[in-house]
Amino acid sequence: MIIINYLLICLIFGTTFLAIKVGVDASAPPFFSAGIRFFLAGLLLFLWMVWRKKASFKLLLHKEMLLTGIGLTFGTFATLYWAEQYVSSGIAAVLSATAPMMILVLQMLVWRQRANANAIVGCLLGFVGIILLVLPQLTVTADIMWLLGCCAIILGQIFYGGGALYAKKVIQQFPQASPIALNAVQMIYGGLLLLALALCTEHIDVRGMLTPRAIGSLLYLIIIGSMVGHSLFYWLVAKTNPIFPATWLYISPTIALTCGVLFYGERITWVSAVGVIIIIAGTIYANSDNLKLHSPGWRVLLSKIRNP
Template identity: 60%
Template sequence: MIPFNYVLMCLIFGTTFLAIKVGIDAGVSPFFSAGVRFFLAGAILFIVMVIQKKARLSLLLRKEMMLTGLGLTFGVFASLYWAEQYVSSGIAAVLSATAPLMIMLLQTGITRQKMSASSWAGCLVGFAGVVILLVPGMTVAFSGIWAAGCVAVLLGQVFYSAGTVYSRRVIRRFSDTSPIALNAAQMLYGGLMLLLLSLFTEQVHMEAMLVPEAVFSLLYLIVFGSMTGHTIFYWLVAKTNPVFPSTWLYISPLIALSLGVVLYGEPLSLLSLAGGVTIIAGILLINLKSLRQLAGARSHLVERS
């Protein structure tokens, strides 16, 4: 069951970038679409958690839920949805894979701990991958709005890294509450913030939301991207450990890159492909110690069985 759910999670997370792109190209308002997605997904999951008595309504009154939603949902997806108006879903996915790099740098800055040689090497390799990935668009046919889109995705990962580091404290503080309920609460707040942003920055055309492509995109992202994918992730954390489920970051961006080219006809240069692979290699180097520990733990389990 664990291998099946892991593969399913990687496929789901790998397809969400293309699903966002399909909705954006159908004419939906980026912030409004993102807000509806996360508000509805968070509301449905939270109601289920309350019914199952795994969460209390008072959880929504805690400022920690709002702050986590600001980092993990609002900051990340406001940037991503806006950026996918101008960059391909594959490029957005690969740039999003820089999150572990930023998380490590942020944790190092906070704790003042020294990074290992492999971590420093991973940072340099990952940064080189970003440069290689961006070179074709910057030199062959420079577009200021394309570059801004790429920067926006990277900015979103800064929000994600801060939200991730903070959410780890929140999970420890609310250890008696299901992580799925905590995630649902932060999605509710993040979705509400996105809707407020849309209210002040966008002119929403509701007819665009009723286009078949837009409806499919929204339903897929609510049911699979936000509800199913994250539920599987937390299930895997409970059944294995925090490291193993996070390895989706090495697989899903390449799935997204491939799907964008094959199913949506997105352009892909050899340099962009090389940049994507280089970024993933950098992330692997950064997490080399954790991955070795994970491999050792799994081999130990095999020997015991």
């Protein structure tokens, strides 16, 4: 079940970069779009959990939910949505792939934990693969806004890494609460903060968001990207560790590239193909211990990779 859910979030999150880009290109205000997405997704999920008697409204009163929302939703997606005005979805996916490394660095510097050698090597290998994957597509002129957009996404990944680590502690602190309910509440808070930021910084024209592209992007991101994808991510954090679920970011550039080929006529070069192979190998190696623990079927595959 862990492997299946992991593959699902790879597929779901891999397409959200393009969905965000479609919405931004349709003139939807980035902060307002992100706020609506996460607030509605979180609210619907939370009310559903309350209706099923698996969550209580008291969960909204804990400051831990707010802090998690700042990390996993507000800080991560405020920067990403803003940056995709100037950065392509493929580049955004590449830069977002620094999140597992941010988690490793934060674990070593803040929590004073020793990182597993396999995780470090696998993360570095996966990042090399990502560079190879998108290298042929790096044709964007590096103007000041493009550079600022890239820096903003990297900053967002620091929020993401801290949020993922803190979310693990929150899950342990509230063992009786469903991970889905915890995820819903943090999205509510993150969405509200994004809406507050939008009201302070953006001119919001609701009519401009009523185009088919903007509506389609928003609905996809609310239902599939947030309600389904982020709930699966939170569940995986609870069942494994913060690094394992975050390595979906090594798969997302491959999916983003595929979407580009299918919908924008982009070409895949042999360099990109090599990048895909390296990404998959790095992801498996980084998570070898977790994969062997949770899925006996992976043991044979991992043994063949390590001992060809």
